[in-house]
Amino acid sequence: MRIALRKISPRNDAPGFAEFLAQVVGIAHARQMNSAERVSWLEELQRNRSKALDAPSWLWNSVVDLVSAHGAAYLQCCRRYAIEENAA
Known part of the structure; x- marks a missing residue:
């Protein structure tokens, strides 16, 4: 998914965009924990x-780092696709 920050409407799109980024970060963070740590972490998030x-x-x-990494990964994917298409 390509993120076009210039096209995001703060009022209409920002909440959905923030939720998407939160899910990406949350899933990645949760994968690094065991079950008990995930439960404790979720309780802490809800409390605060x-x-x-x-x-x-x-x-x-x-968030800035995540958006930057996402953009870099997207461009690398485009580059690989272009190389494969050119080779075919």
């Missing part, structure tokens, strides 16, 4: 869930 839109700097930096 904020209703405000202000994100801590560590979270914002992580």
